Amino acid sequence: MDPLAQYDTVIVGGGPAGLTAALALTRYRHRALVAESPAPPRNRASRGVHGMIGLEGATPAQVRARAWAELDGYGLAERRDVTVEDVTRAEGGGFHVSLGDGATAWSRTVLLTTGVIDVHPAGVEGFAECWGRTVIHCPFCLGWENAERTWGLVADDPEHAAMAAAGFGAWSADVIAIAAPGMARAAETRRTLRAAGSDLVEGEIVRLHHRDGDLHTVEMSDGTLVERQTLLWSPPQRQVPLVTRLTRSLGLALDDGFVAVGTDQQTSVPGLYAAGDLTTRWEQGAVNAAGAGATAADALHFAHGR
Structure with missing residues (x-):
């Protein structure tokens, strides 16, 4: 040139x-x-x-x-x-x-x-393998491919977490919120979600258990295991x-x-x-x-x- x-x-x-x-x-x-x-x-x-x-x-x-x-x-x-x-x-x-x-x-x-x-989260084992398949950043892009599965909405604020109750019903009837410890108004958000048939789980995610990118369990730093097949996670x-x-x-x-x-x-x-x-x-x-x-x-x- x-x-x-x-x-x-x-x-x-x-x-x-x-x-x-x-x-x-x-x-x-x-x-x-x-x-x-x-x-x-x-x-x-x-x-x-x-x-x-x-x-x-x-x-x-x-x-x-x-x-x-x-x-x-x-x-x-x-x-x-x-x-x-x-x-x-x-x-x-x-x-x-x-x-x-x-x-x-x-x-x-x-x-x-x-x-x-x-910017992918540091230190979360299995994130890269699941990214773009069962860890998705946009339900409009990959919601169809993840329909009828159990979802977890990874949230960092109460308004976002509250969307788990009704925001994604087109794709899943079982959506919970997952938030890091210390999220503001966590107790209030949990009550709201439970009243709507959802829930809030608090913990630091350290590992995603999967089979060739097909997520099945989320592991927290304290050893808690949460069975989820899809994470809606916008890094x-x-x-x-x-x-x-x-x-x-x-x-x-x-x-x-x-x-x-x-x-x-x-x-x-x-x-x-x-x-x-x-x-x-x-x-x-x-x-x-x-x-x-x-x-x-x-x-x-x-x-x-x-």
Whole structure:
């Protein structure tokens, strides 16, 4: 690649948001570079994408392969399996995008679709093996696959714990809350849950007993065993290193840890856009990300004055 190669837009990340944006921009006849990290994707544990019409159950790899077959048919989007190390303002406008292989590209605009990093709990044996199968972060994503099983909602506040009583009845008739010791209003929450046919178990989870990722028992630090087949557990999330750097170097604004964007997906930095999970905690998922990518592509097209 020419170290001074020029693009209309560099898209950082090749998931649903980035690839949807690439397709829309291609059809707008923009030249785009999609830089996708060679590291395993965040959704690598998923056995299928759900909720995307025409792609129900397809694996993340199959979705990417199909997307690139479609993009390659147009010939305007370039794919590079490389990390983006930095994004800086260029003299005269636009951005310089520094790639992990030492090359630099110039683009009029940049779209961040990096996703986020799930911070898995330290010291919980079996978590990684169950993650994305029977330890799920989103009932809308994997509730169907875990229906008619016994669930545990891992909670850190009483309002969240109280959702175990009625919030997930579409998938399970047996949902309890599991909270670390010391949660505020724990006794009150337990009474409320028990009155609704649920319960609250307090304890520090140290081990998930499973068979090839199929959970059957949760073990607490005091040795207590709780029979559960599915855990609804949403771990904390953090931004990828590039986004963190841009908050310092470009003044990229965050809102409660997520990239702040307007209705057009533009960030606080003019010409820098973001779409997908890095912008929201509660509307994550392939369909939502794809929709945000399409919105960003429309805005980018009109920003370019074409």
